[in-house]
Amino acid sequence: MAARLAAALRAPDPSARLRAALSAGTRPHPALVEGLIHRCRVEPDLNVREMLTWALIRHDRELTIPPLVAELASPVPQARSQALHTLSKIGDRRALPAIGRELLRDPDEHVARTAWRTASGLIDADRDPTGAGLLLRELASQLGRGSAEMQHSLTRAFVAVGRLALPVVERSRKAADARVRIHALATLAMLRDPSLRFEDAVDDARRRSFGGHLGGSARP
DSSP states (O other): OHHHHHHHTTOSSHHHHHHHHHHHHHSOOGGGHHHHHHHHTTOOOHHHHHHHHHHHHTSOHHHHHHHHHHHTTOSOHHHHHHHHHHHHHHTOGGGGGGSOHHHHTOSSHHHHHHHHHHHHHHOOTTTOHHHHHHHHHHHHTTTTOSOHHHHHHHHHHHHHHOTTHHHHHHTTTTOSSHHHHHHHHHHHHHHHOTTSOHHHHHHHHHHHHHHHHTTOOOOO
């Protein structure tokens, strides 16, 4: 069974690999978990990767969570990001302790963004304010990082955690680094009004940031 799945997931045609992953999820079996996770490391097609995640979700989480957590230490960025993505879909908070500083600050942008989304989705700030505080401090260390798309991902993570993020982000609103300062101000605005468009929040933050940094007193 496992050997047949492994062979099917190596088929040159993406549609054949998609069908193989669909079959593995339709008829879950413990023997298939390892092969599904192994394929997640190398599968080039996004749709097939999504089906691999779906197939893993269909299996008993007691069988999938331990090997997925183990994948978070893989040297292969796709293995880390896909394991994080699958853990976010499973939604079991037992995976949260494994999403530490190394992943939240991962040099691979896709891995880092997926770690932010997964950790912020799993944390329960009301039940675990200490854990939420630790997560928020790590997230704050990434303010100003990367492209606008990446910064938007980080802002969404802060918004997902909720009101506890406000004082943490507030500490960066007067940072010397303009990128950090602008991103913090935009994030504060979206924490107060999540309906804002990120681009509009950034534009307003840029105006306020340079005004305040040059001696003004504008606040977001």
